[in-house]
Amino acid sequence: MKMYKIGLIISFFAAALAGCQMLQESTVPATAVPAIESKMINSEGEDIGSAVLKETEEGVLIQISVKGLEPGEKAVHIHETGACTPPDFKSAGGHFNPAGKQHGFQNPKGYHAGDLPNLKVDEDGTINLELTVKELTLEKGSEYSLLDEDGSAIVIHEGPDDYKTDPAGNSGARIACGEIKG
Numbered sequence: 001m002k003m004y005k006i007g008l009i010i011s012f013f014a015a016a017l018a019g020c021q022m023l024q025e026s027t028v029p030a031t032a033v034p035a036i037e038s039k040m041i042n043s044e045g046e047d048i049g050s051a052v053l054k055e056t057e058e059g060v061l062i063q064i065s066v067k068g069l070e071p072g073e074k075a076v077h078i079h080e081t082g083a084c085t086p087p088d089f090k091s092a093g094g095h096f097n098p099a100g101k102q103h104g105f106q107n108p109k110g111y112h113a114g115d116l117p118n119l120k121v122d123e124d125g126t127i128n129l130e131l132t133v134k135e136l137t138l139e140k141g142s143e144y145s146l147l148d149e150d151g152s153a154i155v156i157h158e159g160p161d162d163y164k165t166d167p168a169g170n171s172g173a174r175i176a177c178g179e180i181k182g
Helices: 002-027
Strands: 036-042 047-056 059-066 072-074 076-079 119-121 127-133 152-157 174-180
Touching: 036 152, 047 174, 059 152, 119 127
Parallel strands: none
Antiparallel strands: 036 047, 036 174, 047 059, 059 127, 072 119, 076 152, 152 174
């Protein structure tokens, strides 16, 4: 009789441990995506910093750390192609726009998934920015994934985005670019 009780207790604890393990496994995302680091270059092709993108529960966390730019407000966008060919970075294509909307947070027909808030370059020419974009993902296969066959790019423009003019908010020339590939 004692052996039966001991066996029953062992079975109970084994089942409880298995249940705990299953609970732990179910809280870990099955599609965990590693962070992507993109080297940022200027129009001369020089390394000026980086952008790190990481999948979070709230969307894609983007951390930009760049130096050597003119101080002031600048537009930053996600572009549709992961190619940064200096000096004009036109190789990055247009804004990332899987829904086919118009440009700008203030545009009634907008906005692109790749439209981001303006950033401010400090007096010393540096940017240290962190923002989360809920419309984007790094999970391959999604319509809103930055990691399709040709990747994407993060592009900084010479001026601020006016948040309404299609296709790029009158933000001027592309002055820095980083390829997003994974």
